[in-house]
Amino acid sequence: MRPATRPAPLDDIDLSDMGFWSRPSGERHEAFARLRARPAPVFFTEPDLGPIPTGPGFYALVRHADVVEASRTPEVFASEPSAISIPDLPEGFNEFFGSMINLDDPRHARLRRIVSRGFTPRMLARLEDGVQRQAERIVADLERTGPCDFVAAAAARLPLVVICEMMGIPESHHRMVFENSNIILAGHDRDYLGDDIDTAVGRVLRAGAELAGLLADLAAERRAHPTDDLTSALVNANIDGESLTDAELGSFFILLAVAGNETTRNAISHGLKLLTLHPEQRATWWSDFEGYAATAVEEIIRHASPVVWMRRTVTRDHEMNGHRYRAGDKTVLYYASANRDETVFCDPHRFDVTRSPNPHVGFGGPGPHFCLGAHLARREITVMFRELHRRLPDIHSTGRPQRLFSNFVNGIKSMPCSF
Template sequence: MAASTPADRAGDADDLSDIDLADTAFWARPPEDRHAAFARLRRRPPVFFAEADIGPIPAGPGFHALVRHADVVEASRTPQVFSSRPTAISIPDMPEEFGEFFGSMIGLDDPRHARLRRIVSRGFTPRMLAKLEDDVQRLAEQIVDDLVRTGPCDFVAEVAARLPLDVICEMMGVPADRRAMVFENASVILAGSDPDYLGHDIDAALTRMLTAGGDLAALLGELAAERRAAPTTDLTSALVRADIDGESLTDRELGSFFILLTVAGSETTRNAISHGLALLTGHPGQRELWWSDFEAHAGTAVEEIVRHSSPVIWMRRTLTRDHVMNGHAYRAGDKVVLYYASANRDEAVFADPDTFDITRSPNPHLGFGGPGPHFCLGAHLARREIGVMFRELHRRVPAIRSTAPPERLLSNFVNGIKSMPCAF
């Protein structure tokens, strides 16, 4: 049950006791129920939630849910108050090494965050980005070639998951025979509470996550050693050679960055593409509009898919000092969770927020994070991948549609789709 502050409880005309964002059962509800719950929370922010024990991890002090667009934006813009340390990716207080291992620079503040981002950005030069755009186009064409040849299939496995994974593996120089391993381990790390990936034993699930992360880091370690001996033109070579004012990435930092890149770069784009097909199938008028002039609507359509689906549901911050925001007093050490999925449907910012509208403009969604130092480094690439994938589908298989409701991932962190059949 949600635990509200005394001020929340006083004169409460809108009972929120049926909403508990800390309970796995809430995230098993149908999406429309969750969105309705967030709409109620936005009328009474912030709301405080108690944490439960998670296997070997004792219950934490609880967290404030930031559900309004304005609050998420302000917290994102003021990292000196809303810190990403000790972790941005876990509500429970895991060991700090856990957050850095799986979160890389998104779990850090300046100056360490700025240092890592500055070094990593050297791998995203205009020349590298131009090559990536060509790679995205070529890989999307190959995927649709295979789709046409094989016919109806699981859209997630055969289309949506393949493009971002192949792009990242080609970026990093991962051999083709290791890509299935990369996909499996990335899926395990972002499995949330889904028993299909992690089973029902919490201790075993945490061990499996650590093993998956270790396997990805070990793979990058092998590649880094090879590139130091014989550099190529891939991103791994650029990263192992990157040197800014005498600073370079350590092997541990390289491994953590690769985990971040494979997980954040492949899983979130995969889910945006999957949700995109489900949305176009469920909204035939929007599909007809986009298909009638693909290029005219491509930019706003991609942004609306990301807003409406919000592939990453939240990130955590921790207060470094006492602070007042939106009339509420937070204390040093308080946890807050930035719910992008709620902010992206805030009625104060988006007209008819539950409506899927490919012409929506402006569209200041937070699907790639809020403004500030942690805005997604790969946002441009993700937009490119989503747009190119739908362009190829429109060009080659314009009648493609999902033929059954998506099988959804049980997770409070990623709005994931595990499988979804398609036909054309």
């Protein structure tokens, strides 16, 4: 009789330690595989973050089944008080970052209902035209300039301009939106936040205040002089007697600018790196671009997992997949781990542009918090690579990407390319 296999030890894994997140991606994925092999979710203590109170710790949900079930059960795994921070955020943060991503129903449903009405078929059609126009312009500029930093010259430009045009943000403010969104999602990266926690907190709060202030000024102008942009649609919306407050509008714009800009740009950046590392997959996709576009884009999102995790707080005692959770427990849904779950994805570490089915959770798990901008993100990624395929089919990265030092966003700050 064969002895039972014992789970591999976890002494070298601490998801709260930023040192873990500086390790090579292959080592991190191997660590998550060991966590998935455990019979129960592993509990981690929270680090000391100075001015931010240290919490009791959290359970790491690393299996696809756990992430999906928790996402489908928001009445138990709640987004309040915060989905985007493992420590409970200080009160000042909620003024700018208390968007619907950090809310539960009925408040979440109310905001999403109002915001969704701004994404009418006419608005989406305009967006798609804008995506195509911007992608053509960006790739034409690449042709003229030659080898460059792909992130700055291409991946970062497309979602930034699309979102700003969608909201009606003047071009003179695009740089400010870009820089402040970088700061808000900087994680622990000193290039954006400085060397100490107090400086970092101050910079994040100032970035939120600047973005909210920009929208407050624009909202006042659009109430007096409406146009056909999304800001006008939102400030003048009245859905069953409900409309957005200025604070809600500001928080939504911060969510849109940050989530819609940073995550899409990182998916595009990772996409070029993956196609460079796997030329056989590029050859497959390029042999029939339209035929493989849908599966290739989903595979880029699965493989990159631009958003690594979201937090949930347990509202009542609850048993899930054999583990008993208590009211008040924090859980962290690790999408990056769920997207490599070997019980769901065959050969999960392989990049395969033909992979189907592909039930990844790169846009969040199923449920009320599934990404509102998933359609737009897919469109942007597809159009960008279509233009690259058409005009610069041999474009490739030429050096090691400079990665964002973050445990929340799988970001690439810069990456050289040539063609």
